[in-house]
Amino acid sequence: MTSTDDLTSSSFEEKPFIYPTLDCLLYDVREILGESEKEKKARRRKFWEKVYQEIEDKQLDTLQQHERDDGANNLLLDKSEKLFGSNSEHDEKLDGFIWPVNLEDIYGLYLGTSGRYLNAASNPPQKNDEPRPLAAINDLKQQILGQLDPKAISLDKRRRERHGSLGETWLIWAKQTDGRLPQDLAQDIYARLLGSVPKDIHHHLTLTGHVKHGDLNARFFEFEATPTFWNVEWHKFLDFYPHVCVLLFPESENLDDIRTWMGKEGCLNFLRWFGFRNKVRWAKWNSRQLKAELKGNYATVKRRYQQVRDRLKSKTVNLAELQKDLSECLSDRAEYAEKLVLLDAQQHAIAINARNYEQRQRRLGLELQRTEHCNWNPDRDIEQIQFDRDNLETGLTLLDHLIRNIEGVIQIEQTRGDRALNQTVGMAGVGLATGAIAVAVATTHPQQPPKPRDIVTAPAFWWSVLVGIGFSVLVAILQAIARRGRG
Known part of the structure; x- marks a missing residue:
């Protein structure tokens, strides 16, 4: 990977575009089914801290009133209320804006800057319509960073909470002034945003085509490196594989018309369109995270299955250990089943949002073609998830089988213990009953009431005890013979 500082000096002297604008589109989860009000408030606070850095509870409650639950997409602040520059060190007035938007079940945050005004003191401020060098992209990055996370030294050094919890897209648009191929300029802009030139930069181009709106016509380029590993935290994943789009208008287009469209209808249309794409990517x-976790759970299930099976093969069975195994297996099953349900949810999320993405693309009139390096393939992703789910579901089957076996052994052991107790009680009962009969026979028609000492020393008492013991032993022998006969 080559640093942009290693580019030829002519690249710095060239002024290939007019009015370059860098837009950062961030998406955050707005609500999750079943979460508490406390969790919703915490999620809302994280979103608004991207706008205000710090926010008090009273202001947060006021901002909440602007949110709508009727499915409508609406701006959460007036466009003039939050302009770029109010959070910068010198409170510099920049040609930019911050638009927080309610997009049904998610938050969208649109940060855009075209740099410094040519004359900020004029009324209205005079925009900079002079041709500008590629180095302007570096300035625009720092302005976005100054608003989003002033403490960070680069975009990939942002704090975790200054990323989009659902995803993010970088959109650069400008009017081209030189005669080079638009794709070559788009590639240079992409490298500038990254701060380096990847060795396989040609493989990062995933989508090309045209954007048409009325008489306006622009070239569109999408860049995204194909992920080679997924087992990283979400904010790191966004830094490793940024989603970047470049929109270049030809020199023949009227700049005021471009600004009017992109400043009103165009930017919000792109915000919604990229929102669906980021939902697919997030799902x-x-x-991939759920698959890795389930594979780890599956290995644990197999080990537990082997341990319990070996224990059941032993001659002695510890009922307390089996009950502990059963409790752990039931807990494992609940966790495993929950993750399978969540895996199903990702499959549905990809299907729904991919369909919405394609519909929005057609509505925008975008004529796009995917390159051979494009990794966008929702149908393949859905098939892969279904394949993984079918394989991993065997872990649930294994747990169910293990639980049934443990429950069966516990029931047998408990039944065996109950039968042994009943047999002991039965033998004692027979002995006691026989002894009582002997006593009753021996003491029939007494001449006078016996004294306690006489009862103990009386031959009838000892005959009753001996008879009771004898019958108890006889019952035990008969039960043993009966069990041997059944065996």
Whole structure:
């Protein structure tokens, strides 16, 4: 990977575009089914801290009133209320804006900057329509960073909470002034945003085409490196594999018309369109995390299955240990089943949002073609998740089989213990009953009431004891013979 500082000096002197604008589109989860009000408030706070850095509870409650639950997409602040520059060190007024938007079940945050005004003192401030060098991208990055996370020294050094919890997209648009191929300029812009030139940069181009709106016509380029590993935290994944799009308008287009469209209708259309794409990407990442966790759980299940099977093969069975195994297996099953349900949810999320993404693309009139390096394939992702789920579901079957076996052994052991107790009680009962009969016979028609000492020393008492013991032994022998006969 080559640093952008290693580019030829001519690259710095060239002024290939007019009014370059860097837009950062961040997406956050707005609500999750079943979460508490406390969790919703914490999620809301994290979103608004991207706008205000710090926010008090009273202000947070006021902002909540702007949210709508009727499925409508609406701006959560007036466009003029939050302009770029209010959080910068010198409170510099920049040609930019911050738009927090309610997108049904998610938050969208649109940060855009075109740099410094040519004359900020004029009314209205005079925009900079002079041709500008590629180095302008570096300035725009720092302005976005100054708003999003002033303490970070680069985009990939942002704090975890300053990333989009659902995803993010970087959109650069400008009016081209030189005669080079738009794709070559788009590639240079992409490298500038990254801060380096990847060796396989040609493989990062995934989508090309045209964007048409009325008389406006622009070239569109999408860049995204194909992920080679997924087992990283989400914010790191976004830094490793940023989603970047470049929109280049030809020199013949009117700049005011471009600004009017992108400043009103265009930017919000792109915000919604990329929102569906980021939902698909997030669900795919989640499915990979769940798959890795389930594979770990499956290995644990196999080990437990072997341990319990070996224990059951032993001659002695510890009922307390079996009950502990059963409790752990039931807990494992609940966790395993929950993750399988979540894996199903990612599959549905990809299907729904991929369909919405394609519909929104057609509505925008985008004519796009995917390159051979494009990793966007929702149908393949859905098939892969289904394949993984079918394989991993065997772990649930294994747990169910193990639970049934443990329950069966416990029931047998408990039944065996109950039968032994009943037999002991039965033998004692027979002995006691026989002894009582002997006593009753021996003491029939007494001449006078016996004294306690006379009862103990009386031959009848000892005959009753001996008869009771004898009958108890006889019953035990008969039961043993009966069990041997059944065996």
